[in-house]
Amino acid sequence: MDLFERCYSFTRADEVKEMGLYPYFRTIEENEGPVVSMEGRKIIMAGSNNYLGLTAHPRVREAAIQAIQQYGTGCSGSRYLTGTIDLHIQLEEKLAEYLGYESVLLFSTGYQTALGVISGLVSKGDYVISDKENHACIINGAMLAKGGFAEFVRYKHNDIEDLEKTLKRIPDSAGKLIVTDGVFSVSGEVVNLPGIIEMAEKYGARVLVDDAHATGVIGKGGRGTASLYDLTSKTDMTMGTFSKTFASLGGFVAGPERVINFLKHHSPALIFSASPTPASCAAALAALEILQEQPELVDKLIANADYMRKGFADLGFNVYNSPTGIVPVIVGDVDTALVFWRKLYDKGVFVNAFVPPGVPPNMSMMRTSYMASHKKEHLDKILEVFKIVGLELGLITQ
Ligand SMILES: Cc1ncc(COP(=O)(O)O)c(C=O)c1O
Structure with a gap:
């Protein structure tokens, strides 16, 4: 068997790209931490592991x-x-x-x-x-x-x-x-x-x-x-x-x-x-x-993540609870996750879409993560956009 056969027959990523829903390998043109440039637009970054925001320090x-x-x-x-x-x-x-x-x-x-x-x-x-x-x-x-x-x-x-x-x-x-x-x-x-x-x-x-x-x-x-x-x-x-x-x-x-x-x-x-x-x-x-x-940076990061955990839960989202910088929002199946991700992106928020096999079936998530350098205005904007998309897709009902 030609080993490359499996490469030629792997088309799933191309199909998702054609639908405009592909969330991976997205290019960043400029990075200030909480805000990045992608495709010439300013986007709020809610998916980075830059926990203390120090890449921009x-x-x-x-x-x-x-x-x-x-x-x-x-x-x-x-x-x-x-x-x-x-x-x-x-x-x-x-x-x-x-x-x-x-x-x-x-x-x-x-x-x-x-x-x-x-x-x-x-x-x-x-x-x-x-x-x-x-x-x-x-x-x-x-x-x-x-x-x-x-x-x-x-x-x-x-x-x-x-x-x-x-x-x-x-x-x-x-x-x-x-x-x-x-x-x-x-x-x-x-x-x-x-x-x-x-x-x-x-x-x-x-x-x-x-x-x-x-x-x-x-x-x-x-x-x-x-x-x-x-x-x-x-x-x-x-x-x-x-x-x-x-x-x-x-x-x-x-x-x-x-x-x-x-x-x-x-x-x-x-x-x-x-x-x-x-x-x-x-x-x-x-x-x-x-x-x-400046150990207070750690406190700031956790305060930001806690603010978001509470914010998502108050909106009615299904959120994992932990005292860390990672705040996953469960959205369900893969298709919903890809559409959810794209709608967030179009509205100016970047998160990581995690889908099976990385997570269990029907546990696809918008894995959000925070930085000490996120300002309240960034966090509120993320919540506002999640609310709009969550309502549109029927994940929340307020
Ligand atoms: C738990 C864990 N260990 C190790 C790594 C790998 O770290 P690095 O990015 O330095 O290769 C990661 C990165 O995603 C991680 O999440």
């Missing part, structure tokens, strides 16, 4: 420019060989101190971090134990470990009883890594970390929390999930990304120094891939400094 932009002046545009090698600059070390040290871990290791993306940590640490005969709603990078990290003959098992979403049942079936002698999103990326729910730590201690497992949507969002001064529960000293490893709160690109894992040292020498995703660019590191460093100096 003059200090973050200036830091990136300065780094390019000093180090050039790329590192041209992996951390292992010629790709380590002092900005990598500074960022690792500052992050470790901020998060309360012994050591931090940078990767080139958050996705790559999960691949690198899971497959670097877990090997033949070990188990990766993963929440069913974990992000794709965790699943693919576990699959990579499986390729190295590790076992990959999954437990029901945020269900500690099912986690325990799963752990009971694993031989005592096997190495075990429980991996979970800290804030689940689709729903915005926060993981039951105390339950996970209790199980890890009972069954001799290690824990990795993916805080991509939690750093800068929850916990003390935005220190993430472990901090939220006061469990940093018991949470073996926390990983994260620079592509959201930190206004940049790259990923990191925080953990004990000996574990980080091991990963430095055993993680192919680190050793065989070029290091984060100077501009990426400098932007993330500046963003981290701003976060530490």
Whole structure:
């Protein structure tokens, strides 16, 4: 069989494009944070992970420019060989101190971090134990470990009883890594970390929390999930990304120094891939400094998201509830979701349309997310547009 056959016969995206309803790969021409330009129009952005709005911060932009002046545009090698600059070390040290871990290791993306940590640490005969709603990078990290003959098992979403049942079936002698999103990326729910730590201690497992949507969002001064529960000293490893709160690109894992040292020498995703660019590191460093100096930005983000959760619920929408920056509005089937999305877009609001298989059938959603830099006028405009479209499509009835 010609492998490309499946590419030629894949026409679903073209059909949706022809109907004018395709919500993906939309081009942004200018980006000020809460407002972007698309197709020559100003649009309110309610789908970005730029949680603290720092991509537009003059200090973050200036830091990136300065780094390019000093180090050039790329590192041209992996951390292992010629790709380590002092900005990598500074960022690792500052992050470790901020998060309360012994050591931090940078990767080139958050996705790559999960691949690198899971497959670097877990090997033949070990188990990766993963929440069913974990992000794709965790699943693919576990699959990579499986390729190295590790076992990959999954437990029901945020269900500690099912986690325990799963752990009971694993031989005592096997190495075990429980991996979970800290804030689940689709729903915005926060993981039951105390339950996970209790199980890890009972069954001799290690824990990795993916805080991509939690750093800068929850916990003390935005220190993430472990901090939220006061469990940093018991949470073996926390990983994260620079592509959201930190206004940049790259990923990191925080953990004990000996574990980080091991990963430095055993993680192919680190050793065989070029290091984060100077501009990426400098932007993330500046963003981290701003976060530490202005923790009130975290409060502002959560106040904005809370305002929207309440606003959508008051209008009669079906909304997920969580104390995070993600506010999903459930709209039902795929067709409704695509039409809903397009109508929002035409009226000047951009959100993310999440449809199956990313979400369960009939749980298609307008996944909205907020920034500390959204102003009340932006938020009210989003609510106004949702109200108009919700009434038009019969999702709400006021
Ligand atoms: C939970 C989670 N982990 C990891 C990632 C990947 O991060 P990055 O964008 O740095 O690859 C994401 C990004 O969407 C995410 O939501």
